[in-house]
Each structure stands twice: as structure tokens, then as C-alpha cells.
Amino acid sequence: DAKTTQPNSMESNEEEPVHLPCNHSTISGTDYIHWYRQLPSQGPEYVIHGLTSNVNNRMASLAIAEDRKSSTLILHRATLRDAAVYYCIPIKAAGNKLTFGGGTRVLVKP
Amino acid sequence: KAGVTQTPRYLIKTRGQQVTLSCSPISGHRSVSWYQQTPGQGLQFLFEYFSETQRNKGNFPGRFSGRQFSNSRSEMNVSTLELGDSALYLCASSLAGTGVYEQYFGPGTRLTVT
Numbered sequence: 001d002a003k004t005t006q007p008n009s010m011e012s013n014e015e016e017p018v019h020l021p022c023n024h025s026t027i028s029g030t031d032y033i034h035w036y037r038q039l040p041s042q043g044p045e046y047v048i049h050g051l052t053s054n055v056n057n058r059m060a061s062l063a064i065a066e067d068r069k070s071s072t073l074i075l076h077r078a079t080l081r082d083a084a085v086y087y088c089i090p091i092k093a094a095g096n097k098l099t100f101g102g103g104t105r106v107l108v109k110p
Numbered sequence: 111k112a113g114v115t116q117t118p119r120y121l122i123k124t125r126g127q128q129v130t131l132s133c134s135p136i137s138g139h140r141s142v143s144w145y146q147q148t149p150g151q152g153l154q155f156l157f158e159y160f161s162e163t164q165r166n167k168g169n170f171p172g173r174f175s176g177r178q179f180s181n182s183r184s185e186m187n188v189s190t191l192e193l194g195d196s197a198l199y200l201c202a203s204s205l206a207g208t209g210v211y212e213q214y215f216g217p218g219t220r221l222t223v224t
Binding site: 030031043044046 | 141143145152153154155158160165166168200202204207208209210212213214215216217218
């Protein structure tokens, strides 16, 4: 499994963008990059995933570096509800096992 | 579409007993994975089932087992419970069980072993 490095925590003000970096330098060519988040007292929640191209959905955007060794999750306008632990997880195209690291705890200040 | 459901939500058992947890995936999803979450170890993968076959297994002792039925519903069983088995057990379902697809998690079953 590819190793990931994420900052332990980040703070943001409400309504401002949040950029969450993830280093996954050992990723293989067929690994998808998934992001999940876990709000307090809830199960993990899917956020977004991609392979090579940048991806957008209603929750966030995912920017993947050209060499795929890093990616950045972008929350365009943070709300209080976005306060959670965010996990970056490379996962093989042929597999389904999520290996959760420590993640980044995001604090959103009103 | 209904989400992933897990029953029961809370459970208290005594050391040495066994327990069975149930997970109903989202309709149409054929892959079900199980995870254990504890404050000390975080979220850890237990196993994954796809079309009634275990495809992947994490590093847990044989006391932890599971199965999947033809309707994709899954159960996990823990025998000879230990205090350290106290945890939140989460299941997740996905369409086809590959990294191409996202996984959807249930609310979890909180197991307390006394």
C-alpha cells in the first residue's frame, strides 16, 4: 500500500477556502486517490476521488500533481459542517481496501 | 436510495462471549468491507466480501470472521470476545469493489466488552 503524509491539523475561517495537501510519493500508476472525511461521532464519508486529472464535485475539488506524487483537496468555502478529519487514501484499481492514516483534522472558525 | 444500515447500533457483551453484527449495503452494491475503529489504532481494515467471497483480509486474528449472503447483506462475527475488541465496527459498501468506485459507510455498531 502506498504511504501518505498529511499535516496533523489545519485551521480555517468560515467561508474561506481550505487547501489540504497529501503526499503519496510511493503511489503506483494504477492507484486511485480517494479522499474521505469523518465528522465527529459519525462513520467516514466519501468526498472525492481521481486518477490523473483534476476532479470536481459538489463537495470539493481534487488537484492531482502531474507526477501523481501529491494531491490537494480543496474545499472552496469552508462551513462549520466541514470540521472533520480528512483522509487521503491511495487505493489500487483492482482492490477495495482503504488504509486510513492519521488524516488532517480541520478546524473551522466562525 | 437508502444508505448503508448496520444493526445493532450498540451492544454490550461480556468477555468470552461471541457477537454477530449485521450490515445491509446500498441497493445494487455488491462489495461490503468491514473496519474496526479504536482510539488507539484508528480505522483498520478487517475484510472485504464481494459476491459472497472474501477477497481481502486485514491483520486480525481468526476470531474475527464474516460472510456475505446472496442479497449482498453481510455479517461479521467475533468469537471469544476480549476487552480489546471494544470498538466501533463500521461497514462500507461499494458498487463493484474496485478503487474505481467510492465506498459508503454505515453509522457503525458500538461494541463494548466488559
